[in-house]
Amino acid sequence: xxxxxxxxxxxxxxxxxxxxxxVATVLALLLGIALxxxxxRTRLPGRNxxxxxxxxxxxxxxTVLGYGIxxxxxxxxxxxxxxxxxxxxxxxxxxxxAVIASTLxxxxxxxxxxxxxxxxxxxxxxxxxxxxxxxxxxxxxxxTLPLAWPGIxxxxxxxxxxxxxxxxxxxxxxxxxxxxxxxxSMAIYDAVQAGRDDLALxxxxxxxxxxxxxxxxxxRYLQRPTP
Amino acid sequence: xxxxxxxLSTVVPLLASAQQLTxxxxxxxxxxxxxxxxxxxxxxxxATLRFNFAASGVLLQQIAQGAPVDVFVSxxxxxxxxxxxxxxxxxxxxxxxxxxxxxxxAPAGSHIKTVRDLATPEVKHVAxxxxxxVPVGHYTLQALEKAQLWTPLQPKLVFADNVRQVLDYVxxxxxxxxxxYRTDAEIAKDKVRIAMTVGGLPPVTYPAAVVADSRQAAxxxxxxxxxxxxxxxxxLARYGFGKP
Numbered sequence: 001x002x003x004x005x006x007x008x009x010x011x012x013x014x015x016x017x018x019x020x021x022x023v024a025t026v027l028a029l030l031l032g033i034a035l036x037x038x039x040x041r042t043r044l045p046g047r048n049x050x051x052x053x054x055x056x057x058x059x060x061x062x063t064v065l066g067y068g069i070x071x072x073x074x075x076x077x078x079x080x081x082x083x084x085x086x087x088x089x090x091x092x093x094x095x096x097x098a099v100i101a102s103t104l105x106x107x108x109x110x111x112x113x114x115x116x117x118x119x120x121x122x123x124x125x126x127x128x129x130x131x132x133x134x135x136x137x138x139x140x141x142x143x144t145l146p147l148a149w150p151g152i153x154x155x156x157x158x159x160x161x162x163x164x165x166x167x168x169x170x171x172x173x174x175x176x177x178x179x180x181x182x183x184x185s186m187a188i189y190d191a192v193q194a195g196r197d198d199l200a201l202x203x204x205x206x207x208x209x210x211x212x213x214x215x216x217x218x219x220r221y222l223q224r225p226t227p
Numbered sequence: 228x229x230x231x232x233x234x235l236s237t238v239v240p241l242l243a244s245a246q247q248l249t250x251x252x253x254x255x256x257x258x259x260x261x262x263x264x265x266x267x268x269x270x271x272x273x274a275t276l277r278f279n280f281a282a283s284g285v286l287l288q289q290i291a292q293g294a295p296v297d298v299f300v301s302x303x304x305x306x307x308x309x310x311x312x313x314x315x316x317x318x319x320x321x322x323x324x325x326x327x328x329x330x331x332x333a334p335a336g337s338h339i340k341t342v343r344d345l346a347t348p349e350v351k352h353v354a355x356x357x358x359x360x361v362p363v364g365h366y367t368l369q370a371l372e373k374a375q376l377w378t379p380l381q382p383k384l385v386f387a388d389n390v391r392q393v394l395d396y397v398x399x400x401x402x403x404x405x406x407x408y409r410t411d412a413e414i415a416k417d418k419v420r421i422a423m424t425v426g427g428l429p430p431v432t433y434p435a436a437v438v439a440d441s442r443q444a445a446x447x448x449x450x451x452x453x454x455x456x457x458x459x460x461x462x463l464a465r466y467g468f469g470k471p
Contacts, residue, residue: 070399070401074399074401075399075400075401076399076400092401093352093385093401093402175385175386175387176357176386177384177385177386178386180382190357190359190360190386192288193282193284193285193288193357193359193360193388194284194288194357194359194360195284195287195288195291195359195360196359
């Protein structure tokens with residue numbers, strides 16, 4: 001039976017899951033670093049509220065997130081209608097929809113990790129780099145970012161794992177179209193619904209194995225050297 | 228503490244004496260059954276109905292995994308047959324009580340008229356039920372295969388978890404067309420229009436049966452019989468269901 005099962009094993013959902021998770025994590029990383037720095041280092045008015053809004057996807061039910069994306073980007077919405085009319089583009093039933101959902105759920109993790117990592121960087125080192133005639137940008141890239149990097153990387157790995165597991169919002173926005181928008185989590189859901197327990201179990205094992213590997217990696221970076 | 232015991236002593240006997248019947252029914256029956264439920268309860272003091280609506284295939288899967296269900300109502304014969312073959316259903320209690328028709332729907336204002344129009348480039352997405360677990364999807368597959376459109380339309384198909392999700396996709400205008408039952412199209416008349424009724428298929432009939440493991444077998448039998456009675460039939464007819 002195992003050989004039989006492997007022969008009908010479809011790698012497309014797993015490949016799509018990785019593609020969605022990688023793109024979403026990169027987007028979340030860029031956004032997370034920028035916002036994390038703003039929240040850790042600036043006194044931007046209303047930043048507490050803004051931070052709370054960015055953290056929302058962590059606690060909101062995925063259905064609320066999915067419904068929100070549908071309301072904002074759906075065909076009948078202003079933005080969705082405009083994109084469709086001018087560019088013939090829509091994220092609904094498109095893998096980009098899954099990327100948006102996954103980015104939103106991954107962002108809070110990167111953001112929290114980045115802002116606490118930035119807060120822990122010794123500001124004297126930045127000041128020293130500034131006295132050596134480095135620009136603000138140059139000190140950020142050559143001093144602040146490298147010092148904060150282990151913390152950011154650990155939270156980014158967690159965010160990647162979270163993006164891989166996104167299900168509810170992606171299902172509402174991108175649907176479960178085999179070969180196009182069906183990620184591993186959706187393929188598992190479909191297999192269970194159709195009574196294909198063997199297929200569901202196999203996919204579940206593969207996803208679990210990948211997730212454990214990522215979490216182990218993430219823990220390694222999170223462990224701080226003891227003084 | 229005393230109050231807690233007092234509360235428990237009043238609640239526990241109630242739970243023990245109440246006859247609760249769990250009915251797992253096809254999603255397309257949602258509105259009609261919500262109206263039938265209170266009428267059934269009204270004639271049987273102490274009996275309460277609990278409905279669980281989803282795609283028939285999903286419901287059968289839940290029963291197979293041991294969900295405490297008393298009555299199973301499917302939107303097709305195939306799913307009920309699977310239940311009988313797996314010995315999950317008391318076969319002698321099975322009874323057809325309603326009929327329906329497969330229709331092609333489009334958002335209000337659309338110009339789609341027939342199944343052939345789905346192949347045109349203006350149609351980007353067509354919503355269908357998942358054929359493996361959603362009866363309306365299986366009926367759709369049969370219809371499109373007969374029209375030799377199932378394979379060519381593959382890239383456009385969006386698979387839904389149940390018939391009501393297909394209806395929602397069309398009503399929101401996220402897809403250009405979809406396949407549902409006539410009764411589903413009726414309840415969203417303001418948002419969708421029926422482009423055509425799909426003919427030449429085995430008839431859509433709804434069988435109900437008592438689940439083999441039911442602990443309320445007598446009441447479950449009563450409910451299955453009630454569905455064929457005049458009161459329930461009148462409600463079903465009002466929602467557009469036909470005779471089996």
